[in-house]
Amino acid sequence: MISGAPKYVMIAFFALGVLFVGFSLWALFLTDITQEQFLEDPRFEEEYVKYYEWNILFGTTLIGIGWVVAFLGRKMTRK
Incomplete structure:
Protein backbone atom coordinates (compact mmCIF):
# COMPACT_ATOMS: atom_id res chain seq x y z
CA MET A 1 0.00 0.00 0.00
CA ILE A 2 1.19 3.52 -0.74
CA SER A 3 2.34 5.28 2.39
CA GLY A 4 -0.14 7.98 3.42
CA ALA A 5 -2.70 7.04 0.77
CA PRO A 6 -5.62 6.53 3.20
CA LYS A 7 -5.10 10.03 4.58
CA TYR A 8 -5.28 11.61 1.13
CA VAL A 9 -8.26 9.48 0.08
CA MET A 10 -10.04 10.48 3.30
CA ILE A 11 -9.30 14.14 2.67
CA ALA A 12 -10.60 13.86 -0.91
CA PHE A 13 -13.87 12.16 0.11
CA PHE A 14 -14.34 14.51 3.04
CA ALA A 15 -13.70 17.63 0.93
CA LEU A 16 -16.03 16.48 -1.84
CA GLY A 17 -18.73 15.63 0.70
CA LEU A 28 -31.84 25.49 -0.23
CA PHE A 29 -31.66 28.17 2.42
CA LEU A 30 -29.59 31.13 1.22
CA THR A 31 -30.68 31.69 -2.37
CA ASP A 32 -33.81 33.41 -3.56
CA ILE A 33 -35.78 31.59 -6.20
CA THR A 34 -38.29 33.75 -7.98
CA GLN A 35 -41.81 32.90 -6.91
CA GLU A 36 -42.97 32.87 -10.53
CA GLN A 37 -41.17 29.57 -11.04
CA PHE A 38 -43.08 28.04 -8.14
CA LEU A 39 -46.40 29.43 -9.41
CA GLU A 40 -45.91 28.25 -13.00
CA ASP A 41 -45.24 24.65 -12.01
CA PRO A 42 -46.51 23.48 -8.62
CA ARG A 43 -44.15 20.49 -8.64
CA PHE A 44 -41.08 22.68 -9.17
CA GLU A 45 -40.65 23.50 -5.48
CA GLU A 46 -41.11 19.86 -4.47
CA GLU A 47 -38.58 18.62 -7.04
CA TYR A 48 -36.16 21.45 -6.20
CA VAL A 49 -36.17 20.62 -2.49
CA LYS A 50 -36.00 16.88 -3.12
CA TYR A 51 -32.99 17.27 -5.43
CA TYR A 52 -30.96 19.21 -2.86
CA GLU A 53 -32.00 16.92 -0.01
CA TRP A 54 -30.62 13.99 -2.00
CA ASN A 55 -27.44 15.99 -2.63
CA ILE A 56 -27.08 16.53 1.12
CA LEU A 57 -27.54 12.80 1.71
CA PHE A 58 -24.97 11.97 -0.98
CA GLY A 59 -22.47 14.44 0.47
CA THR A 60 -22.98 13.05 3.97
CA THR A 61 -22.35 9.56 2.60
CA LEU A 62 -19.10 10.74 1.00
CA ILE A 63 -18.00 12.22 4.33
CA GLY A 64 -18.81 8.91 6.03
CA ILE A 65 -16.85 6.95 3.44
CA GLY A 66 -13.91 9.27 4.01
CA TRP A 67 -13.96 8.56 7.74
CA VAL A 68 -14.24 4.80 7.15
CA VAL A 69 -11.23 4.92 4.81
CA ALA A 70 -9.27 6.89 7.40
CA PHE A 71 -10.22 4.46 10.17
CA LEU A 72 -9.36 1.36 8.13
CA GLY A 73 -6.16 2.98 6.88
CA ARG A 74 -5.01 3.61 10.43
CA LYS A 75 -5.80 0.03 11.39
CA MET A 76 -3.81 -1.31 8.44
CA THR A 77 -0.76 0.86 9.08
CA ARG A 78 -0.52 -0.17 12.74
CA LYS A 79 0.04 -3.84 11.88
Missing part, protein backbone atom coordinates in the same frame (compact mmCIF):
# COMPACT_ATOMS: atom_id res chain seq x y z
CA VAL A 18 -18.40 19.00 2.42
CA LEU A 19 -18.60 20.69 -0.98
CA PHE A 20 -21.85 18.85 -1.84
CA VAL A 21 -23.42 19.49 1.56
CA GLY A 22 -22.32 23.12 1.68
CA PHE A 23 -23.55 23.90 -1.82
CA SER A 24 -26.88 22.17 -1.24
CA LEU A 25 -27.50 23.98 2.04
CA TRP A 26 -26.62 27.25 0.34
CA ALA A 27 -28.99 26.50 -2.54
Whole structure:
Protein backbone atom coordinates (compact mmCIF):
# COMPACT_ATOMS: atom_id res chain seq x y z
CA MET A 1 0.00 0.00 0.00
CA ILE A 2 1.19 3.52 -0.74
CA SER A 3 2.34 5.28 2.39
CA GLY A 4 -0.14 7.98 3.42
CA ALA A 5 -2.70 7.04 0.77
CA PRO A 6 -5.62 6.53 3.20
CA LYS A 7 -5.10 10.03 4.58
CA TYR A 8 -5.28 11.61 1.13
CA VAL A 9 -8.26 9.48 0.08
CA MET A 10 -10.04 10.48 3.30
CA ILE A 11 -9.30 14.14 2.67
CA ALA A 12 -10.60 13.86 -0.91
CA PHE A 13 -13.87 12.16 0.11
CA PHE A 14 -14.34 14.51 3.04
CA ALA A 15 -13.70 17.63 0.93
CA LEU A 16 -16.03 16.48 -1.84
CA GLY A 17 -18.73 15.63 0.70
CA VAL A 18 -18.40 19.00 2.42
CA LEU A 19 -18.60 20.69 -0.98
CA PHE A 20 -21.85 18.85 -1.84
CA VAL A 21 -23.42 19.49 1.56
CA GLY A 22 -22.32 23.12 1.68
CA PHE A 23 -23.55 23.90 -1.82
CA SER A 24 -26.88 22.17 -1.24
CA LEU A 25 -27.50 23.98 2.04
CA TRP A 26 -26.62 27.25 0.34
CA ALA A 27 -28.99 26.50 -2.54
CA LEU A 28 -31.84 25.49 -0.23
CA PHE A 29 -31.66 28.17 2.42
CA LEU A 30 -29.59 31.13 1.22
CA THR A 31 -30.68 31.69 -2.37
CA ASP A 32 -33.81 33.41 -3.56
CA ILE A 33 -35.78 31.59 -6.20
CA THR A 34 -38.29 33.75 -7.98
CA GLN A 35 -41.81 32.90 -6.91
CA GLU A 36 -42.97 32.87 -10.53
CA GLN A 37 -41.17 29.57 -11.04
CA PHE A 38 -43.08 28.04 -8.14
CA LEU A 39 -46.40 29.43 -9.41
CA GLU A 40 -45.91 28.25 -13.00
CA ASP A 41 -45.24 24.65 -12.01
CA PRO A 42 -46.51 23.48 -8.62
CA ARG A 43 -44.15 20.49 -8.64
CA PHE A 44 -41.08 22.68 -9.17
CA GLU A 45 -40.65 23.50 -5.48
CA GLU A 46 -41.11 19.86 -4.47
CA GLU A 47 -38.58 18.62 -7.04
CA TYR A 48 -36.16 21.45 -6.20
CA VAL A 49 -36.17 20.62 -2.49
CA LYS A 50 -36.00 16.88 -3.12
CA TYR A 51 -32.99 17.27 -5.43
CA TYR A 52 -30.96 19.21 -2.86
CA GLU A 53 -32.00 16.92 -0.01
CA TRP A 54 -30.62 13.99 -2.00
CA ASN A 55 -27.44 15.99 -2.63
CA ILE A 56 -27.08 16.53 1.12
CA LEU A 57 -27.54 12.80 1.71
CA PHE A 58 -24.97 11.97 -0.98
CA GLY A 59 -22.47 14.44 0.47
CA THR A 60 -22.98 13.05 3.97
CA THR A 61 -22.35 9.56 2.60
CA LEU A 62 -19.10 10.74 1.00
CA ILE A 63 -18.00 12.22 4.33
CA GLY A 64 -18.81 8.91 6.03
CA ILE A 65 -16.85 6.95 3.44
CA GLY A 66 -13.91 9.27 4.01
CA TRP A 67 -13.96 8.56 7.74
CA VAL A 68 -14.24 4.80 7.15
CA VAL A 69 -11.23 4.92 4.81
CA ALA A 70 -9.27 6.89 7.40
CA PHE A 71 -10.22 4.46 10.17
CA LEU A 72 -9.36 1.36 8.13
CA GLY A 73 -6.16 2.98 6.88
CA ARG A 74 -5.01 3.61 10.43
CA LYS A 75 -5.80 0.03 11.39
CA MET A 76 -3.81 -1.31 8.44
CA THR A 77 -0.76 0.86 9.08
CA ARG A 78 -0.52 -0.17 12.74
CA LYS A 79 0.04 -3.84 11.88
